[in-house]
Amino acid sequence: AQSVTQPDIHITVSEGASLELRCNYSYGATPYLFWYVQSPGQGLQLLLKYFSGDTLVQGIKGFEAEFKRSQSSFNLRKPSVHWSDAAEYFCAGLNAGGTSYGKLTFGQGTILTVHP
């Protein structure tokens, strides 16, 4: 069965430091991949998505993610974190075919804390 794994439950960084949030996927074929962000008590906001093509994807708020097929990873990065980036981040994969066509599977989420 397809799965998305975020190995880090909680990450703490200092404001201005770089950030990398990890995401690994397990699918029969390459899924469509997404990163969402959620502030407490709010809905999910799409940061970026990968369907095909260029493996380095740019998103909103200065975030980017790199798709690496050999490592089954889709890690999210930001060169300099701002205090307003503190939130929970979800990686998700979408089956583009097969028996679970169109099913969006979420990782468990990574909570980001930013120290001043």
Place this chain on the structure above:
Amino acid sequence: DGGITQSPKYLFRKEGQNVTLSCEQNLNHDAMYWYRQDPGQGLRLIYYSQIVNDFQKGDIAEGYSVSREKKESFPLTVTSAQKNPTAFYLCASSISREDTQYFGPGTRLTVL
């Protein structure tokens, strides 16, 4: 201003009561979804609908029901059969099932 609205933001229910959560979208999306979010468990799919008058069970449909009578509306009823309904409920929509899902602001349901 296009988007997805959910109401109410907070909902309190007594045990044994059914409650209905509203989800409306004006994005002209065909597909709509309901997810349940519990701390540390990510999001789990309750029901989805690809088109008006059609819907399918997701991974945790027991104790829930839905309808899709209009393209823009996909209400979720939490029935008394749902054993542990206290959670944060999120509605989403997409142009089609193989496209990006966009989320509403959520409804927090608490059973007293």
